[in-house]
Amino acid sequence: MAKRLIPLLDRVLVEKLAPPTKTVGGVLLPETASKMSEGRVVAVGPGRRSLNGDVIPVSVKAGDTVLLPDFGGTNVKLDSGSEFALYRDDELLGVLTS
Amino acid sequence: MAKRLIPLLDRVLVEKLAPPTKTVGGVLLPETASKMSEGRVVAVGPGRRSLNGDVIPVSVKAGDTVLLPDFGGTNVKLDSGSEFALYRDDELLGVLTS
Amino acid sequence: MAKRLIPLLDRVLVEKLAPPTKTVGGVLLPETASKMSEGRVVAVGPGRRSLNGDVIPVSVKAGDTVLLPDFGGTNVKLDSGSEFALYRDDELLGVLTS
Amino acid sequence: MAKRLIPLLDRVLVEKLAPPTKTVGGVLLPETASKMSEGRVVAVGPGRRSLNGDVIPVSVKAGDTVLLPDFGGTNVKLDSGSEFALYRDDELLGVLTS
Amino acid sequence: MAKRLIPLLDRVLVEKLAPPTKTVGGVLLPETASKMSEGRVVAVGPGRRSLNGDVIPVSVKAGDTVLLPDFGGTNVKLDSGSEFALYRDDELLGVLTS
Amino acid sequence: MAKRLIPLLDRVLVEKLAPPTKTVGGVLLPETASKMSEGRVVAVGPGRRSLNGDVIPVSVKAGDTVLLPDFGGTNVKLDSGSEFALYRDDELLGVLTS
Amino acid sequence: MAKRLIPLLDRVLVEKLAPPTKTVGGVLLPETASKMSEGRVVAVGPGRRSLNGDVIPVSVKAGDTVLLPDFGGTNVKLDSGSEFALYRDDELLGVLTS
Numbered sequence: 219m220a221k222r223l224i225p226l227l228d229r230v231l232v233e234k235l236a237p238p239t240k241t242v243g244g245v246l247l248p249e250t251a252s253k254m255s256e257g258r259v260v261a262v263g264p265g266r267r268s269l270n271g272d273v274i275p276v277s278v279k280a281g282d283t284v285l286l287p288d289f290g291g292t293n294v295k296l297d298s299g300s301e302f303a304l305y306r307d308d309e310l311l312g313v314l315t316s
Numbered sequence: 317m318a319k320r321l322i323p324l325l326d327r328v329l330v331e332k333l334a335p336p337t338k339t340v341g342g343v344l345l346p347e348t349a350s351k352m353s354e355g356r357v358v359a360v361g362p363g364r365r366s367l368n369g370d371v372i373p374v375s376v377k378a379g380d381t382v383l384l385p386d387f388g389g390t391n392v393k394l395d396s397g398s399e400f401a402l403y404r405d406d407e408l409l410g411v412l413t414s
Numbered sequence: 415m416a417k418r419l420i421p422l423l424d425r426v427l428v429e430k431l432a433p434p435t436k437t438v439g440g441v442l443l444p445e446t447a448s449k450m451s452e453g454r455v456v457a458v459g460p461g462r463r464s465l466n467g468d469v470i471p472v473s474v475k476a477g478d479t480v481l482l483p484d485f486g487g488t489n490v491k492l493d494s495g496s497e498f499a500l501y502r503d504d505e506l507l508g509v510l511t512s
Numbered sequence: 513m514a515k516r517l518i519p520l521l522d523r524v525l526v527e528k529l530a531p532p533t534k535t536v537g538g539v540l541l542p543e544t545a546s547k548m549s550e551g552r553v554v555a556v557g558p559g560r561r562s563l564n565g566d567v568i569p570v571s572v573k574a575g576d577t578v579l580l581p582d583f584g585g586t587n588v589k590l591d592s593g594s595e596f597a598l599y600r601d602d603e604l605l606g607v608l609t610s
Numbered sequence: 611m612a613k614r615l616i617p618l619l620d621r622v623l624v625e626k627l628a629p630p631t632k633t634v635g636g637v638l639l640p641e642t643a644s645k646m647s648e649g650r651v652v653a654v655g656p657g658r659r660s661l662n663g664d665v666i667p668v669s670v671k672a673g674d675t676v677l678l679p680d681f682g683g684t685n686v687k688l689d690s691g692s693e694f695a696l697y698r699d700d701e702l703l704g705v706l707t708s
Numbered sequence: 709m710a711k712r713l714i715p716l717l718d719r720v721l722v723e724k725l726a727p728p729t730k731t732v733g734g735v736l737l738p739e740t741a742s743k744m745s746e747g748r749v750v751a752v753g754p755g756r757r758s759l760n761g762d763v764i765p766v767s768v769k770a771g772d773t774v775l776l777p778d779f780g781g782t783n784v785k786l787d788s789g790s791e792f793a794l795y796r797d798d799e800l801l802g803v804l805t806s
Numbered sequence: 807m808a809k810r811l812i813p814l815l816d817r818v819l820v821e822k823l824a825p826p827t828k829t830v831g832g833v834l835l836p837e838t839a840s841k842m843s844e845g846r847v848v849a850v851g852p853g854r855r856s857l858n859g860d861v862i863p864v865s866v867k868a869g870d871t872v873l874l875p876d877f878g879g880t881n882v883k884l885d886s887g888s889e890f891a892l893y894r895d896d897e898l899l900g901v902l903t904s
Contacts, residue, residue, distance in 0.1 A: 285321060409598055577711075614902070
């Protein structure tokens with residue numbers, strides 16, 4: 219039975235989305251163009267503690283599409299075929315909305 | 317359909333403005349002169365947390381013209397032709413007003 | 415008589431679980447696949463102190479199955495045959511639930 | 513039309529003053545003597561945030577003559593002929609009064 | 611007359627216990643096995659200060675048997691034959707109870 | 709007209725005193741003996757801010773004779789012949805009283 | 807007239823005591839044995855400030871015999887023949903009582 223991973227503290231479990239190789243119009247993107255990688259938030263931790271010990275909730279939620287930094291993150295192998303990674307909330311660059 | 321990027325925490329999405337190559341009077345600026353780069357704020361994050369967990373709002377707003385540092389910032393490719401970058405609020409040097 | 419180790423502050427005593435070499439269906443996992451290591455929480459410390467001195471409890475409990483980072487942790491030899499290690503609460507990546 | 517730069521956070525915009533090459537009595541100062549550089553404060557930011565998020569105002573004001581450190585500061589090109597630089601409030605050494 | 615050492619702040623004076631070379635059953639432990647070193651707490655300091663200045667008491671007490679880290683600690687020569695060392699409370703790994 | 713330098717934040721303006729080459733009794737001090745340098749406090753800044761923004765006053769006052777560290781401090785040239793330096797309050801070692 | 811040095815902030819003025827070369831019984835101590843150095847507290851500063859500005863008093867007092875670390879401390883030459891040094895309160899290892 220597949221296991222579920224619940225991130226700890228301010229970690230965010232992200233399923234990496236393969237970057238689009240073609241623009242919406244179908245034009246092949248130059249390899250460099252699609253360097254930015256995106257991911258879908260699968261699960262978030264309860265949040266980290268502020269210096270006084272209060273819980274600071276994570277700033278994204280499951281289902282969000284997020285822009286990932288070029289570096290950082292810990293790759294995680296789960297039973298499904300996709301590529302997953304754990305990021306700290308503070309590493310994520312932004313949320314992409316259509 | 318173009319995606320919209322909402323910066324997280326204290327990040328600021330900036331559209332880089334090409335530095336002026338001529339002075340207002342049309343005199344060609346020496347290459348070194350126009351080293352400072354400017355940008356237009358497109359979107360701002362909700363702000364970072366102070367040590368005791370309060371939200372500290374970002375100090376610029378969409379539409380501001382800002383003076384960018386020589387280093388820092390993360391280049392971001394969005395569907396439009398312009399050049400974008402994400403800066404932390406604390407990296408931006410100042411706001412330019414006419 | 416076997417000794418019991420009670421972790422101090424925000425440390426967590428983990429018994430390392432040998433990574434599965436076969437998938438649930440019995441297919442031999444490629445060596446790289448099972449790189450992630452898991453462990454069972456045996457005992458937790460009382461927690462660390464926040465900057466103003468309050469105790470911040472550890473975020474996992476005895477019996478949890480946790481995802482371990484590739485690096486970090488202090489190996490500990492106890493009388494039983496298993497492999498044990500002490501991690502700081504903040505080093506643990508997540509809790510695995512079936 | 514010349515642009516105005518409003519510094520952000522605890523930054524201070526300073527117009528660098530050419531160091532005096534002669535003493536008040538007109539005696540030529542040895543090159544090393546006039547190593548200390550001075551500047552006139554043009555504009556100040558609103559101040560930085562303390563750890564609890566309160567605004568800490570900048571400790572100099574427009575019009576002050578300040579003693580500049582040998583290192584630090586970010587040179588800024590504005591339309592006027594003078595030399596400008598941005599310093600963090602904490603970098604400035606002192607205020608010179610006659 | 612032998613001197614007594616009262617540790618300062620969050621330091622803990624530990625008498626190092628020679629690691630057991632044989633298991634309880636008398637089987638000779640391989641040299642690597644007994645790498646972990648244990649110690650008996652002789653005296654503890656009053657505790658360190660939190661950022662707000664409150665005293666944070668040390669988390670072990672005289673008489674406890676503690677698991678020592680491989681590194682850290684300051685060796686201390688006292689008049690008795692035993693080997694002593696001073697550790698910061700935060701360096702100690704755990705308390706061993708039978 | 710000579711300028712007056714008012715130190716900023718927690719800085720202290722010190723006039724360096726030439727170290728005594730002879731003891732009170734007139735015996736020539738060996739060169740190494742007089743290595744410690746002393747200074748007279750000329751002016752002090754208003755103090756630095758604590759983490760929560762309160763002003764922490766400087767711990768010395770104008771007229772004090774202070775023991776200077778071997779390193780640190782920023783040399784400052786003022787119009788008078790003496791040698792001046794700016795130190796952070798925290799760099800000064802102690803106050804010398806007769 | 808001899809000068810008195812009053813340490814600033816959390817500094818402690820210590821007169822270094824020559825380490826005993828013989829045990830109480832007169833047996834010559836091996837050179838390595840007496841490596842630990844001891845000192846007598848001559849004067850203490852008012853204490854350092856906690857992050858929120860409160861004064862944290864020094865944890866030793868004049869007359870205490872203290873165990874000194876192998877490294878750290880600033881040697882100070884005062885008029886008397888003895889060897890003095892300034893330590894931060896946090897550097898001192900412990901108080902020796904008979």
